[in-house]
Amino acid sequence: MKCIEEKMWFQVESSGTAVTLGKFDGLHRGHQILLDKIEDQKKNGLDSMVFTFDMPPSTLITGRTRQQLNTNEERARRLERQGLDYLIVYPFNDQVCHMEPEGFVEQILCGCCHASYLAVGTDFRFGYRRSGDAELLLRLASKYGYECEVVEKAMDGNRAISSTYIREELAAGHMEKVNALLGYPFTVSGRVIHGAQLGRQWGMPTLNLQPDPYKQLPPGGVYCSCTIVDGVVRPGITNIGYKPTVSDAGIRGVESYLFDFDGDLYGKDVEVMLLSHVRPEHRFESVDLLKKQIASDIAFGKEYFKKYPVKSLQKCYEII
Ligand SMILES: Cc1cc2nc3c(=O)[nH]c(=O)nc-3n(C[C@H](O)[C@H](O)[C@H](O)COP(=O)(O)O)c2cc1C
Numbered sequence: 001m002k003c004i005e006e007k008m009w010f011q012v013e014s015s016g017t018a019v020t021l022g023k024f025d026g027l028h029r030g031h032q033i034l035l036d037k038i039e040d041q042k043k044n045g046l047d048s049m050v051f052t053f054d055m056p057p058s059t060l061i062t063g064r065t066r067q068q069l070n071t072n073e074e075r076a077r078r079l080e081r082q083g084l085d086y087l088i089v090y091p092f093n094d095q096v097c098h099m100e101p102e103g104f105v106e107q108i109l110c111g112c113c114h115a116s117y118l119a120v121g122t123d124f125r126f127g128y129r130r131s132g133d134a135e136l137l138l139r140l141a142s143k144y145g146y147e148c149e150v151v152e153k154a155m156d157g158n159r160a161i162s163s164t165y166i167r168e169e170l171a172a173g174h175m176e177k178v179n180a181l182l183g184y185p186f187t188v189s190g191r192v193i194h195g196a197q198l199g200r201q202w203g204m205p206t207l208n209l210q211p212d213p214y215k216q217l218p219p220g221g222v223y224c225s226c227t228i229v230d231g232v233v234r235p236g237i238t239n240i241g242y243k244p245t246v247s248d249a250g251i252r253g254v255e256s257y258l259f260d261f262d263g264d265l266y267g268k269d270v271e272v273m274l275l276s277h278v279r280p281e282h283r284f285e286s287v288d289l290l291k292k293q294i295a296s297d298i299a300f301g302k303e304y305f306k307k308y309p310v311k312s313l314q315k316c317y318e319i320i
């Protein structure tokens with residue numbers, strides 16, 4: 001996958017691209033329909049392209065930074081695994097904000113990206129004051145020589161699947177719902193760092209991650225999880241939180257104990273998939289009580305994986 005970031009003017013090598021545009025936060029089941037459309041255009045000799053901005057447009061306009069379902073790195077990794085040819089992360093500056101919609105189509109989509117095919121959702125907006133929409137893209141198609149498809153939203157019952165909907169479910173800790181809406185397990189990625197080295201002394205070593213500050217996490221607590229280490233999906237149990245029983249540092253971390261695994265993971269990049277909420281994090285009166293509770297969490301987790309074997313998740317990782 002070629003990634004073109006932060007450049008206002010460029011020329012892709014491809015002579016024709018199939019482009020979908022948007023923020024793609026979460027790369028959920030609705031986004032997947034658009035991605036399938038552009039991948040499908042490979043049969044017509046086009047290269048697939050996702051065109052996105054380097055930050056949520058709402059950030060520049062409102063000055064607020066909202067946490068995201070996936071970090072830009074996570075989004076790029078998933079798109080690359082799906083076989084995308086081009087990822088454009090376009091700068092979202094004042095000049096771009098003030099661009100008239102037709103200028104954007106002519107100069108950027110056609111001029112820089114060589115778009116021959118566009119797929120967008122029904123509510124897609126672009127250009128100055130969001131004045132460009134799907135209808136305009138359809139109207140300009142023959143003038144600029146591209147084909148345009150406007151795709152209906154994927155639904156969950158009578159609610160459209162959206163990043164906002166998934167963020168709400170994530171904030172409530174409904175991992176089964178989140179994962180059903182995403183179409184794959186919600187994943188936190190990061191590099192394994194050193195903790196206080198208490199876990200090993202307790203016979204339960206735990207890998208620690210410091211998640212990206214812009215990554216939205218579910219509520220603190222214990223989750224059945226699978227962790228991808230060197231391409232292998234390993235079942236385990238994860239705590240998200242501050243470890244209030246043993247620490248007053250006030251740093252929120254993600255920490256996983258992998259079942260039936262032994263090995264040195266420090267410095268490795270891993271991905272923790274959160275599958276099911278078990279309980280909230282507590283401050284225990286003693287370390288002994290915490291250890292007893294963790295032993296019972298581990299037993300619960302092992303039972304969970306008897307019901308939901310990891311095999312299906314390995315498959316899911318491979319298609320991510
Ligand atoms: C399944 C699981 C549940 C946990 N639950 C809690 C908890 O409720 N409260 C808490 O203070 N720490 C909790 N922890 C964090 C432990 O305090 C932590 O694993 C231990 O201090 C070892 O940390 P270390 O990796 O820094 O050595 C939990 C950890 C795991 C793996």
Ligand SMILES: Nc1ncnc2c1ncn2[C@@H]1O[C@H](COP(=O)(O)OP(=O)(O)O)[C@@H](O)[C@H]1O
Pocket residue numbers: 192193194195196197198199200201204205206207208256257258259260261262263264265266
């Ligand atoms: N089953 C396992 N689950 C998680 N980490 C493991 C496991 N076996 C070995 N490890 C290794 O042990 C480290 C955790 O040991 P621990 O004593 O909890 O130290 P720390 O506090 O630095 O995380 C992990 O970072 C990893 O390298």
